[in-house]
Amino acid sequence: MNFETVPxxxxxxxxxxxxxxxxxxxxxxxxxxxxxxxxxxxxGKELVHATLLADxxxxxxxxxxxxxxxxxxxxxxxxxxxYSGDAGLPTEIKWNLPPGWKVxxxxxxxxxxxxxxxxxxxxxxxxxxxxxxxxxxxxxxxISPVKLSAQVDWLVCERICIPGNAKLELELPTSTTAEPxxxxxxxxxxxxxxxxxxxxxxxxxxxxxxxxxxxxxITSDQIANYQNIDFFPAPQGNxxxxxxxTVTSRSANQVTFKIPIESPDKNVSALPGVIVFSKxxxxxxxxGWELAAxxxxxxxNQIAQPSRSLATFLLFGFIGxxxxxxxxxxxxxxxxxxxxxxxxxxxxxxxIFRSGVAFTAGIFVWFMALAILLVALKGAGRDVTWGGFQFxxxxxxxxxxxxxxxxxxxxxxxxxxxxxQSLQRGMLASGDRTDDFGSFFQxxxxxxxxxxxxxxFLGTALGFAFSQSAVVILAMFAAVxxxxxxxxxxxxxxxxxxxxxxxxxxxxxxxxxxxxxxxxATLLFLxxxxxxxxxxxxxxxxxxxxxxxxxxxWMKGAFILPTTSGAKRAVVVLLMLLLLLGSGVYFIxxxxxxxxxxxxxxxxxxxxxxxxxxxxxxxxxxAGHAVFVDFTAAWCLTCKFNEKAVLETSDVRxxxxxxxxxxxxxxWTNGDPQITKLLQQFGRPGVPLYVLYPGKSHEPIVFxxxxxKSILLDKLETITVASR
Amino acid sequence: MKTKLIALSSIIAxxxxxxxxxxxxxxxxxxxxxxxxxQTHSLxxxxxxxxVLEWFNPECPFVKKHYGxxxxxxxxxxxxxxxxxxxxxxxxxxxxxxxxxADAANKIMSQWKTxxxxxxxxxDGVAGKAYGAKNTPDMIVINPEGKIVYEGAxxxxxxxxxxxxxxxxxxxxxxxxxxxxxxxxxNAQTKPYGCSVKYKSS
Numbered sequence: 001m002n003f004e005t006v007p008x009x010x011x012x013x014x015x016x017x018x019x020x021x022x023x024x025x026x027x028x029x030x031x032x033x034x035x036x037x038x039x040x041x042x043x044g045k046e047l048v049h050a051t052l053l054a055d056x057x058x059x060x061x062x063x064x065x066x067x068x069x070x071x072x073x074x075x076x077x078x079x080x081x082x083y084s085g086d087a088g089l090p091t092e093i094k095w096n097l098p099p100g101w102k103v104x105x106x107x108x109x110x111x112x113x114x115x116x117x118x119x120x121x122x123x124x125x126x127x128x129x130x131x132x133x134x135x136x137x138x139x140x141x142x143i144s145p146v147k148l149s150a151q152v153d154w155l156v157c158e159r160i161c162i163p164g165n166a167k168l169e170l171e172l173p174t175s176t177t178a179e180p181x182x183x184x185x186x187x188x189x190x191x192x193x194x195x196x197x198x199x200x201x202x203x204x205x206x207x208x209x210x211x212x213x214x215x216x217x218i219t220s221d222q223i224a225n226y227q228n229i230d231f232f233p234a235p236q237g238n239x240x241x242x243x244x245x246t247v248t249s250r251s252a253n254q255v256t257f258k259i260p261i262e263s264p265d266k267n268v269s270a271l272p273g274v275i276v277f278s279k280x281x282x283x284x285x286x287x288g289w290e291l292a293a294x295x296x297x298x299x300x301n302q303i304a305q306p307s308r309s310l311a312t313f314l315l316f317g318f319i320g321x322x323x324x325x326x327x328x329x330x331x332x333x334x335x336x337x338x339x340x341x342x343x344x345x346x347x348x349x350x351x352i353f354r355s356g357v358a359f360t361a362g363i364f365v366w367f368m369a370l371a372i373l374l375v376a377l378k379g380a381g382r383d384v385t386w387g388g389f390q391f392x393x394x395x396x397x398x399x400x401x402x403x404x405x406x407x408x409x410x411x412x413x414x415x416x417x418x419x420x421q422s423l424q425r426g427m428l429a430s431g432d433r434t435d436d437f438g439s440f441f442q443x444x445x446x447x448x449x450x451x452x453x454x455x456x457f458l459g460t461a462l463g464f465a466f467s468q469s470a471v472v473i474l475a476m477f478a479a480v481x482x483x484x485x486x487x488x489x490x491x492x493x494x495x496x497x498x499x500x501x502x503x504x505x506x507x508x509x510x511x512x513x514x515x516x517x518x519x520x521a522t523l524l525f526l527x528x529x530x531x532x533x534x535x536x537x538x539x540x541x542x543x544x545x546x547x548x549x550x551x552x553x554w555m556k557g558a559f560i561l562p563t564t565s566g567a568k569r570a571v572v573v574l575l576m577l578l579l580l581l582g583s584g585v586y587f588i589x590x591x592x593x594x595x596x597x598x599x600x601x602x603x604x605x606x607x608x609x610x611x612x613x614x615x616x617x618x619x620x621x622x623a624g625h626a627v628f629v630d631f632t633a634a635w636c637l638t639c640k641f642n643e644k645a646v647l648e649t650s651d652v653r654x655x656x657x658x659x660x661x662x663x664x665x666x667x668w669t670n671g672d673p674q675i676t677k678l679l680q681q682f683g684r685p686g687v688p689l690y691v692l693y694p695g696k697s698h699e700p701i702v703f704x705x706x707x708x709k710s711i712l713l714d715k716l717e718t719i720t721v722a723s724r
Numbered sequence: 725m726k727t728k729l730i731a732l733s734s735i736i737a738x739x740x741x742x743x744x745x746x747x748x749x750x751x752x753x754x755x756x757x758x759x760x761x762x763q764t765h766s767l768x769x770x771x772x773x774x775x776v777l778e779w780f781n782p783e784c785p786f787v788k789k790h791y792g793x794x795x796x797x798x799x800x801x802x803x804x805x806x807x808x809x810x811x812x813x814x815x816x817x818x819x820x821x822x823x824x825x826a827d828a829a830n831k832i833m834s835q836w837k838t839x840x841x842x843x844x845x846x847x848d849g850v851a852g853k854a855y856g857a858k859n860t861p862d863m864i865v866i867n868p869e870g871k872i873v874y875e876g877a878x879x880x881x882x883x884x885x886x887x888x889x890x891x892x893x894x895x896x897x898x899x900x901x902x903x904x905x906x907x908x909x910x911n912a913q914t915k916p917y918g919c920s921v922k923y924k925s926s
Contacts, residue, residue, distance in 0.1 A: 086858040087920035118923030163884035238915040263913040
């Protein structure tokens with residue numbers, strides 16, 4: 001036993017001679033009461049001396065007082081806390097009180113934490129201990145004195161353990177007034193009893209569960225005042241097996257504990273316990289906050305409630321929306337829009353602003369439509385994730401391909417987009433309305449392309465939004481839309497800044513055509529996605545349909561001119577529709593529809609990557625292997641970029657190999673629901689997501705969405721020592 | 725500074741790793757220990773049979789609770805009779821409470837009329853640490869495929885008092901009964917109770 005000696009004030013040295021006990025008790029003024037004390041002896045040595053006492057000289061009817069069981073233990077021996085840890089047994093007190101009397105819970109002082117060989121951690125007390133309980137007498141008492149009795153059972157251990165018990169009695173007179181008794185003793189132990197957990201202004205609690213670990217995050221300014229902070233768990237019942245809590249991170253006002261739950265099938269989301277503060281471990285100055293069972297349960301309901309406020313998340317949404325503009329999938333549209341601004345540079349200020357507003361409106365309309373759809377789907381109880389119900393759907397990708405192609409052909413000058421004249425006239429006579437409509441449509445288009453890119457901020461913001469009410473989801477999407485459109489709106493409202501843009505001229509046509517090629521590049525990417533979803537056949541059939549779409553566009557550009565007669569116009573339009581309908585039914589409705597891809601074919605087994613399944617992950621982790629999971633999808637450009645720039649570089653590959661990390665690829669191209677579930681567990685609405693599971697009982701490490709080599713290599717170094 | 729932090733966290737992580745208890749459902753670590761007759765037993769040699777591991781310390785009041793009341797002996801007799809291999813393991817280090825030489829162990833076995841298949845001596849704590857055994861008694865049930873199907877306490881009432889035995893649920897009996905009947909174990913993991921295993925300080 002290597003208990004650190006804690007200098008609790010003890011009157012006189014601890015010796016086994018009974019006489020000295022008596023003297024010290026007299027010194028404490030204890031013998032003045034009619035209590036009984038009982039000693040437990042072992043091999044001629046007194047191990048435990050138990051005494052029952054109260055903090056009052058008399059019982060006043062109806063007035064609560066505190067009774068305490070004082071256990072004095074021979075040096076080197078100890079008794080246990082309410083949760084004894086890996087071994088031992090808590091002390092039990094059973095009261096025998098007359099009817100109408102009430103007794104409160106034991107007020108356990110903060111225990112000492114001990115480590116023994118074999119990684120055995122226990123919580124207990126040495127030398128002396130007072131276990132206090134509040135006793136409430138009835139408002140009418142007929143007898144005096146009153147005899148209170150309690151049966152106390154304890155386990156006292158040194159290297160060996162001896163159970164002990166005592167039936168203790170305490171006689172107190174009944175009176176209308178009472179003097180405090182044993183004040184010093186009771187005061188000393190009251191200081192050691194943990195306080196109730198403070199209100200939300202002083203400290204907040206946040207529980208999360210990651211795999212088999214509970215994470216407890218305490219945020220409070222008090223944390224800075226103590227060198228040593230610990231969490232003593234107090235699980236109830238014997239079905240929750242708790243490992244040893246450790247501090248995983250600590251800052252000036254925040255500390256995070258990891259508490260392994262070794263009975264993983266039990267659905268534990270929070271634990272009662274005590275947060276312990278002291279200058280040094282087991283320091284005599286230790287104070288604590290009680291995390292009661294109700295409180296642990298109450299806070300656990302708020303797991304989804306992050307400590308950051310709604311406003312912060314809306315700000316993140318705004319910033320995320322802004323950053324969306326820089327994502328590879330939106331860049332082609334940016335070019336479009338910037339090109340638009342250049343074109344507009346010569347126009348009137350009001351007109352430019354109107355175009356900016358129209359573009360913004362396009363972005364907003366799309367985002368709001370998405371938000372409403374999400375709210376509706378969420379209400380219908382479907383698994384909804386960002387991008388998941390879009391890009392995992394082959395028809396969505398196909399539709400997007402058609403739109404991109406039409407835009408590209410338009411940029412090449414194959415045809416001009418113009419609304420039917422009647423509609424145009426109906427909308428308003430002035431011709432620039434078409435312009436506004438174009439801007440609006442561009443806004444919608446930019447946003448559609450942006451969906452698969454979960455930019456770093458956006459990921460957090462949307463992850464937050466998905467667990468929220470409809471209003472919050474709408475607000476969040478509005479924030480993202482605002483962020484995304486802000487630069488355009490600013491530019492159009494401040495045309496002064498557009499002075500830096502070049503003057504319009506014939507070069508514009510060339511730029512326009514060049515932009516067309518960028519869109520064709522985008523189209524290639526979309527076809528690649530279709531290929532990943534529907535195989536080579538699917539991509540080819542889709543391309544056939546796209547060819548017909550292109551021909552239809554050409555027909556429009558070549559044969560429908562403003563001067564074309566109504567009859568000819570009707571014939572051409574009819575032909576176009578027939579072509580589109582016929583090819584649509586044949587290529588898409590039949591061929592594309594039936595193109596399927598063999599799942600085994602998609603599983604990426606190249607470069608040491610293996611297909612992810614939840615069972616696979618579990619097996620590898622059980623076997624003690626470190627596992628890295630790449631959550632990816634064919635349509636996710638950020639994923640592809642990370643794979644090329646980081647994961648498949650030779651030094652990273654070597655590092656994985658050197659550390660014997662099992663590499664799993666979770667392919668979300670078709671929206672595998674098992675992967676969706678895991679993404680949601682990590683609070684992510686979509687891919688990319690990179691997670692490293694260092695070893696069995698270690699917390700998984702989640703990497704940022706924009707992966708860098710250095711951060712990955714760093715983390716690989718830290719975990720590997722642990723998993724060996 | 726960074727390297728120091730990394731080194732420190734690795735040490736902490738390594739310490740935590742060392743304490744890992746193989747979870748229920750995982751493969752039971754193999755071991756090879758001598759019994760009180762000098763015979764070597766390994767887990768792998770009992771593959772194909774249910775195996776019970778029981779951590780033992782004759783000085784521990786919780787162990788005495790179950791042997792003094794004949795509870796453990798009855799359990800051992802019932803299940804060894806049904807073909808279950810029952811290995812009792814003493815992981816007390818030399819000089820510590822509960823450490824047994826082969827002779828002393830044989831004496832206790834005959835005095836206590838024990839019915840385990842064998843009592844294995846593990847003074848270096850190798851098997852104990854492999855299973856993360858922290859208590860005496862600490863009970864583990866392994867199925868014929870070598871997977872752990874139960875780990876934890878012997879019964880539901882954590883006390884050293886033999887009078888509590890009749891009113892408690894015996895988890896080991898329940899786990900074995902269910903397993904032998906081809907059913908999954910309904911209570912596969914509980915918090916063990918008892919004395920700490922007296923491991924050698926490292």
